Amino acid sequence: MWTRIWTWPVGLLFVSCVSFAQEPVAEAGEQMAPSASGCVAPGPESAPQALPEVQQLGAVRFVTGGIGVDEARAMLGERAKYPLAMTFVQSYGDKSQFLAHILVEIRRDDGTPVLCATSSGPYLFVDLPAGRYHVAATTDGGRLIERKVNLAAGGHVDLTLVWPASAAAH
Numbered sequence: 001m002w003t004r005i006w007t008w009p010v011g012l013l014f015v016s017c018v019s020f021a022q023e024p025v026a027e028a029g030e031q032m033a034p035s036a037s038g039c040v041a042p043g044p045e046s047a048p049q050a051l052p053e054v055q056q057l058g059a060v061r062f063v064t065g066g067i068g069v070d071e072a073r074a075m076l077g078e079r080a081k082y083p084l085a086m087t088f089v090q091s092y093g094d095k096s097q098f099l100a101h102i103l104v105e106i107r108r109d110d111g112t113p114v115l116c117a118t119s120s121g122p123y124l125f126v127d128l129p130a131g132r133y134h135v136a137a138t139t140d141g142g143r144l145i146e147r148k149v150n151l152a153a154g155g156h157v158d159l160t161l162v163w164p165a166s167a168a169a170h
Contacts (some may be wrong), residue, residue: 050074052120060114060128066121067100075123079158082125083151087160088137089122098122099163103138130155137161 051074052065063082066072079085084106088099104124106115109132117124130153138144145161 051078055117057115057117060126062115062117062124062126064117064119064121064124066098066123071121072123075121075125079123079125080156081127083128083130083156084126084133084149085156085158086119086124086126086135086137087122087158088119088124089160089162090165091162092165096162099139101140102161105136107134107136109133135159135161139163141166 050070052063052071054061054063056062063075063078066075086104088102090097090099098121100119100121102119102124104115104117104119105113106126106128107113111134114128114133115126128151130151133149133151135147135149136144137146143163143166145163147159147161149157149159151157
């Protein structure tokens with residue numbers, strides 16, 4: 001197991017992201033490749049880009065990333081193009097940090113699986129049709145947050161998932 005720390009400016013503040021992982025971390029510009037489990041894991045890309053490559057699993061298109069200033073800006077510029085835009089944050093009282101390597105599972109309201117992917121940065125934007133969905137997001141440490149999301153036709157939902165600091169994190 002290893003630790004990786006990213007820091008980038010957001011407005012006038014510098015934000016750090018700490019990741020504890022047992023697998024390699026996707027660097028800025030790396031694309032995601034399906035793993036044997038059906039989820040998505042980091043994979044190499046031929047040339048780095050400011051905006052990560054759009055991935056597709058079945059009929060669902062998505063993009064994940066936001067590590068580094070250029071990639072974060074590029075991602076935020078694309079946010080409104082996706083019906084569901086998720087941001088992953090760890091809260092420490094009045095401070096917070098972006099998180100990466102969040103396992104995200106999205107199911108239709110009837111339980112049908114739609115997407116299983118691991119974020120390569122603090123952002124995951126998903127192109128989904130209108131409908132009701134259940135989002136389950138899990139950190140590397142196994143901490144789960146679940147939310148219901150209703151997407152209207154032509155609509156957009158910004159979903160920020162905030163994990164409170166755990167006693168083990170201090």
